[in-house]
């Protein structure tokens with residue numbers, strides 16, 4: 001087999017054979033197919049797409065490039081959630097312990113943030129002592145002890161995706177539905193969960209800017225999950241405005257703990273409870289304890305504390321605080337008629353909460369704290385947001401980005417989207 005022939009097949013609009021797919025991904029991991037050849041193939045896939053048959057073989061070959069985890073020794077059904085990424089999307093933090101408190105096991109492999117969207121591991125690493133890297137045996141111990149584990153994927157999980165995703169990131173080939181769907185689903189299927197709920201974000205702060213594009217991605221991923229025997233449901237949820245009142249690592253942990261304590265912003269609570277109910281229903285525990293009750297009765301908080309402690313974290317430690325803060329105020333009286341997720345994400349990123357390259361460090365205390373949300377009435381001079389950073393020179397660029405994200409008008413926003421826009425099943 002020859003890499004150039006595989007590239008030409010796709011470049012010219014042909015369908016890759018199962019043998020070509022297995023060969024090219026296998027050789028790519030072994031180093032027999034060069035990065036520039038895989039980059040050309042990824043671009044051909046981005047431009048030409050993939051048939052359902054090609055996509056399911058491609059995903060399967062990515063899974064087979066590494067190990068497939070197995071949780072059959074647990075006495076609880078497994079269920080997980082994956083979000084396609086957004087601004088202020090800290091939902092995994094309250095969600096995983098809430099679902100575990102209702103009787104399921106949540107074995108979640110998470111990632112770090114890139115660009116304007118945050119990563120769950122970066123958020124949890126702001127908790128003093130908390131460790132993201134666990135062996136499979138340690139993962140099992142945490143699952144037995146707390147019912148939920150959130151950690152980094154090991155080197156052995158879908159190595160073809162690990163290598164290909166890094167290449168796509170620097171070759172303009174991230175935004176391809178078959179490549180995104182196979183990348184996400186290969187990792188989730190290899191993770192060994194029995195059920196999966198996908199939170200596919202739609203809007204300025206998300207990968208998918210329109211509902212139509214998000215629906216295509218969701219349907220593609222649900223199809224792949226179902227074909228692999230993982231009960232998969234997708235919700236399309238709004239990401240035109242940030243989730244909750246915080247974007248930034250420690251700031252989002254603080255807000256998540258508020259939700260676990262029975263408080264927190266209404267949209268974060270609503271999405272946590274909605275996704276938890278879906279996760280429980282998907283793993284056969286739909287008629288049991290309700291997630292809203294687990295938040296009310298303290299059992300979700302108890303599970304969170306066990307989960308954090310089991311990974312070396314101190315749930316009672318003070319969270320890091322940034323050295324510098326600045327308040328951004330409303331320029332006029334009126335109603336916030338637009339509060340753009342992307343602008344808030346860029347501001348948080350410029351403050352140091354996110355990274356430009358995957359090897360960059362992040363600041364635990366940096367980010368944006370909102371004091372008013374879409375639809376709120378404000379007066380001139382009233383605080384809209386506080387920016388937090390360790391580097392004073394980052395403030396001006398962040399404030400500039402933040403200001404582009406607001407419209408303040410005489411009227412409330414028209415047609416503000418619902419939080420949950422659609423639900424997709426196989």
Ligand code: URA
Nearest residue numbers: 165179180181183184
């Ligand atoms: N997240 C992934 O894991 N892969 C993609 O391709 C895009 C987002």
